[in-house]
Amino acid sequence: MASVAHTHDVLIVGSGAAGLTAALNLADRFRVVVLAKGKLSDGSTAWAQGGIAAVLEEGDTFESHIEDTMIAGAGLNNRKTVEYVVENAPAAIERLAQLGVPFNEGDTERWHLTREGGHSHRRIVHVDDATGWAVQQALEKAAEAHPNITLVPDMAAIDLVTGRHGRRYSGEGHVWGVYALNRRTDRVELFTARATILATGGAGRTYLYSTAPRGATGDGIAMAWRAGCRVSNMEMMQFHPTCLYNLEVKNFLITEAVRGEGGQLKLPGSGHRFMPDFDPRAELAPRDVVARAIDHEIKRLGLDYVHLDISHRPPEFVKEHFPNIYTKLIGLGIDITREPIPVVPAQHYTCGGIIVDLKGRTDLPGLYAVGECTQSGLHGANRLASNSLLECFVFGEAAAAHIGRHWDELPEPPPIRGWDESRVTDSDEEVIVQHNWREIRRFMWDYVGIVRTTKRLERAHHRIRLLRREVEDYYGNFRVTADLIELRNLIEVADLIVRSALRRKESRGLHYTLDYPNMLLDAQDTVLTP
Ligand code: FAD
Ligand code: SIN
Numbered sequence: 427m428a429s430v431a432h433t434h435d436v437l438i439v440g441s442g443a444a445g446l447t448a449a450l451n452l453a454d455r456f457r458v459v460v461l462a463k464g465k466l467s468d469g470s471t472a473w474a475q476g477g478i479a480a481v482l483e484e485g486d487t488f489e490s491h492i493e494d495t496m497i498a499g500a501g502l503n504n505r506k507t508v509e510y511v512v513e514n515a516p517a518a519i520e521r522l523a524q525l526g527v528p529f530n531e532g533d534t535e536r537w538h539l540t541r542e543g544g545h546s547h548r549r550i551v552h553v554d555d556a557t558g559w560a561v562q563q564a565l566e567k568a569a570e571a572h573p574n575i576t577l578v579p580d581m582a583a584i585d586l587v588t589g590r591h592g593r594r595y596s597g598e599g600h601v602w603g604v605y606a607l608n609r610r611t612d613r614v615e616l617f618t619a620r621a622t623i624l625a626t627g628g629a630g631r632t633y634l635y636s637t638a639p640r641g642a643t644g645d646g647i648a649m650a651w652r653a654g655c656r657v658s659n660m661e662m663m664q665f666h667p668t669c670l671y672n673l674e675v676k677n678f679l680i681t682e683a684v685r686g687e688g689g690q691l692k693l694p695g696s697g698h699r700f701m702p703d704f705d706p707r708a709e710l711a712p713r714d715v716v717a718r719a720i721d722h723e724i725k726r727l728g729l730d731y732v733h734l735d736i737s738h739r740p741p742e743f744v745k746e747h748f749p750n751i752y753t754k755l756i757g758l759g760i761d762i763t764r765e766p767i768p769v770v771p772a773q774h775y776t777c778g779g780i781i782v783d784l785k786g787r788t789d790l791p792g793l794y795a796v797g798e799c800t801q802s803g804l805h806g807a808n809r810l811a812s813n814s815l816l817e818c819f820v821f822g823e824a825a826a827a828h829i830g831r832h833w834d835e836l837p838e839p840p841p842i843r844g845w846d847e848s849r850v851t852d853s854d855e856e857v858i859v860q861h862n863w864r865e866i867r868r869f870m871w872d873y874v875g876i877v878r879t880t881k882r883l884e885r886a887h888h889r890i891r892l893l894r895r896e897v898e899d900y901y902g903n904f905r906v907t908a909d910l911i912e913l914r915n916l917i918e919v920a921d922l923i924v925r926s927a928l929r930r931k932e933s934r935g936l937h938y939t940l941d942y943p944n945m946l947l948d949a950q951d952t953v954l955t956p
Contacts, residue, residue, distance in 0.1 A: 429844035430608075431616040434459040434576070436829060437603050439583045439646060440625030442469035443558075443815050444797025446565035447822025448623050448786075453574040455830060459617060460569065461581040461606055463641050463908070467562045469627050470638050470798065471815070474558025475681035475750075476542055477550040478522075478819075479812040480515035483539055486547040488512050495813060498544040498712040499806020500935035501949040502659070507803035510784055511813070511820045518819040519551055525564045528553055540747075541686035542811035544712040550812045555681050555748045561815065580609040582908050583626075583645060586653040586793065587618065587842055599654055601793035602839040607906055614845035614906065620836040621792055621829045624650060625822070628776035628798040629919045631912075634871035636773035637669050637679040643912040644919035646799035650780040651918060651956055655789045658801040658953045659778035660919070661927035662936045664809055665876050666774030667691075667716040670767065671731035672758060679774075680734060680751060680767055682811050685709040687747055689736040691716070692766060693723060700732075714808045714936045717771040721876045724770070733766035771876060775814060777805040777936065778926065781953070786825030792836065794829070796821040801951075807935020853904040859913050862893055866916050874924055878939040887924045893917055926952040 435456035438445045449458045462468065481491050491512045496503050519537075523529060529551045530538040539548040553560035569575045583604040603618035629644025630636035651657055668685070670678040685691075690699050691709055704719040705711040711719075720732050736744055741763035745752050748762070755762050779801040786794040786802075797818040804817050829836070853859075869889050873882040894917050901914050930937050932946040 429614060429616055431618070431842075431844070432459065433839065434617070434619045436621045436623065437461070437617050437619035438623045438625055439604060440469065440627060440797070441466040441566070441577065441579075442471035442625060442627055442797065443561060443565065443818035444822045445623065445625030446569050447819050448625060448796055448826045449569055449575050450565065450572065451823050451826030452829060453572045457574050457576075459576045459578060459619070461583060461604070461617065462577070462579045463582045463645070464580060466566055466577060466579050468639055468641055470642060471558050471818070472562040473637070473639060473679070474561070474815055475555050475679055476683045477540060477552030477557045477812050478519060478815045479545065479549050479810070480519045480551060480816065481512065481549055482516060482519065482537060482551065483535060483548055486549055490546055491515070491549065494545050495804070495810045496806070498808050498810035500808060500945070501806065502934060502951065503806030504803025507784065511804050511817055514820045515816050518816060518823075522561060522564065522819070525568055527560050527564045530554065540683045541710070542682040543685060543707075543710045543716060544810045550683065550686075552683070554750060555683065556750045558815070581615070582607045582609060582911050583649065584614065584906060584911050586622065586649050587616070588653050588790070600791045601653060602842060604649070605845050607908060607911060609908055614847070616842060616844060618839040618842055620833070620838060621794060623786070623825055624780065624793070624795040624799055625797045626799045630773045630776065632867065632870050632916055632920050632923065633663070633773035633875070634867040635669065635676070635770070637666055637677050638773065641912075643915050644776070644799075645912065645915045646795065647779050647922070648915035648918035650788060650793070650795060651922065653790060653793070654956050655793070656781045656953055656955050657779060657922055658781050658951045659807070659926065660922040660954070661930055661952060662777035662805070662807050663773055663923065664713060664775035664777055664936055665717040665771040667713055667720050667771050668734050668769040669772035670755075671770045672768070675758065677772065678754060680769055681748070682713070684734060684736050684748060684751070687736065688739055689734050691720065692733045692735050693727070694729065694731070694733050694768075712808055713811065714938070717876055718938060720769075720771050731768040731770050734769045735766035736762060737764050737766065775809050777801070777807070777809050782821070784824060785828035786821050787828065794825040796825050807937065847905060850903060850905050853900070853907070858896070858900060859907070859909045862897060863909070863913055863916065865889070866893065866920050870920055870923070874927060876938065878927060878937070880928070880939065880941045883924055883928050886920070887928065890917060890921045890924060894921065922954060925954060
C-alpha cells in the first residue's frame with residue numbers, strides 16, 4: 427500500500443506552549459500543521475501549576491530577573507539569551523491575556539503576583555494553581571479557530587526526514603519534515619514542509635519518578651541528534667523538591683508557590699524545620715539546593731518522605747491560593763489546612779537539549795526547535811522557577827518571525843521516499859519493550875539522580891550500551907509502535923545524559939558529583955556532537 431503523504435508550508439511537532447505559540451504566529455501567512463503524539467493537551471504545559479515569570483511589579487527590574495536567572499543557573503547561562511527572554515516577558519504575558527488567559531487579578535496591581543524559589547521579587551503571574559491548563563486551553567482555542575492551522579492528534583513522529591531520504595535529491599543535512607506513526611491506523615505517514623519546528627517537550631520519563639506526563643520521552647532531542655544536531659547540557663536534569671509522596675498517585679506536583687506563600691519543610695516525627703540548616707534562603711533557595719537537602723535528610727534518616735507544611739496559614743488563604751491542590755489532596759485524605767503534605771523530590775525539567783540560537787535555529791537547515799526540548803542558553807545549570815513557559819512563548823514567536831523573514835530562502839521539499847515496512851513483521855515479544863522501559867527508568871533514578879558518582883555513571887553507561895543493542899535489533903525487525911518509538915528515544919536520551927554527566931568534572935547547579943564536589947572557575951557548556 428502506498429504510504430500517506432502530506433505537504434504543508436510549516437510543520438510543527440508538538441502542541442504545547444511552544445508549538446502552539448509558533449503556530450499562531452505563523453498562521454496568518456502560512457499553512458501550518460501541528461502534530462501531537464496523543465491528545466493535544468497531553469504535554470507538560472497543561473500540567474504547569476505555579477505560573478509564568480515576568481517583571482511586572484513596581485520596584486522590580488529586568489536586571490534583577492536576569493541576575494536571579496543567572497544565579498539559579500550557576501553562571502552557565504548565556505547572558506544574551508537571558509536578557510532577550512526577560513525583556514520580552516511582559517509583552518508575552520500581555521499577548522496571553524489578550525488570548526483570554528484569565529490571570530488572577532491583584533489588589534493594587536493589575537495581576538496578582540506570587541513568589542517562587544530563587545526569585546528576589548514577586549513576579550509570577552498565575553491562574554490559581556493551574557496556570558498551565560488555562561494557558562493550554564487558550565492556545566488550543568485560538569489554534570482551532572484559525573483556518574490555516576491543522577491540528578493532528580495521535581500522530582507520533584518517528585524520525586526527521588533529511589537529505590538522505592530523498593528519491594533523487596541529496597541535500598545533505600537539510601530537514602524536510604518527519605515520518606510519523608498514525609496511532610489510529612497504525613500506519614506510518616510522511617509530513618513534509620519547507621520549515622520544521624520541533625516543540626516536543628522534555629525527557630522527564632527517562633527517570634522512574636517524574637512530575638512530567640507519560641509522553642515526556644525526549645523524542646525531539648533524540649530525533650534531532652540522530653539527524654545530526656548537537657545537543658548540550660543534558661546532565662542538567664532538574665529535580666523538583668516537592669512531588670506528592672503517595673503510593674497510588676505517583677507524579678502529582680505540589681507547586682513551589684506553596685513555599686513561596688510560607689510553606690515550610692519539616693522532618694516527620696520531630697517536626698524540625700530543616701531548610702535553614704542548609705541555606706540562609708531556607709525553603710526559597712533555588713531548586714537544586716532544596717532538592718539536595720531533602721535527598722540528604724531522606725537518606726540520612728532512612729525516611730520515605732519529608733513534610734511540607736502550610737497549615738499555619740489561615741484555611742481560607744490556603745484554599746483560595748491553592749484550590750486544585752486542596753481539592754486533590756482532600757480526595758486522598760489529606761487536609762492541607764490542618765496537616766502537612768508528605769513530599770519527595772522527583773525529576774521535573776530537562777534543562778539541556780537541542781542547541782538553538784536566538785531565532786530557534788538548530789544546526790540543520792530547515793529545522794527549528796523551541797521550548798523544553800532545546801538548550802537556548804536561558805537556564806544554564808539550573809532553571810529558575812517559572813522561566814520555562816516564558817521561554818516557550820518568547821522562542822515560539824522568535825522562530826516564527828525568523829521563518830517569516832526568510833521564507834524565500836527556504837526551498838520546496840524534494841520528492842521523498844515513503845516509509846519502508848517491507849522487511850519488518852509484527853512483534854511477538856511486546857514484553858521486551860515494557861521491560862526495557864522500566865529498566866532504563868529504574869537505573870537512571872538509582873545511578874544518575876540528584877547525587878552522582880563516576881562509578882554509578884559508568885555502571886549506567888554499561889547498561890545503556892547493552893540495552894541499546896537490544897532495542898536497535900528490535901527496531902530493525904519489528905513494525906513500529908508508539909511504545910517502541912518512545913523506548914528507542916529514551917535509550918538515546920539516557921545515553922546523552924550519562925555521557926554529558928561523565929564529561930563534567932565539577933559540581934555545578936543540578937550536576938552534583940561526589941567525585942568532583944567543587945565548581946570550576948570557568949563555566950563551560952557540555953556539548954555533544956553526533
Ligand atoms: P510540552 O508542553 O511538554 O508539549 C510537548 C508536545 O510535544 C506535546 O504536544 C506532545 O504530544 C508532543 N510530542 C512529543 N513527542 C512527540 C512525537 N514523537 N510526535 C508528535 N508529538 C510529540 N514551567 C513554568 O514556567 N511554570 C510552571 O508553573 C511550571 N509548572 C510545571 C508543573 C509540572 C507538573 C511540570 C511537569 C512542568 C512544569 N513547568 C512549569 C515546566 C513547563 O510546563 C514545561 O517546560 C513547558 O510546558 C514545556 O512546553 P513545551 O511546549 O516545550 O512542551
Ligand atoms: C511549580 O509550580 O513549582 C513549578 C514551577 C516551575 O516548574 O517553573
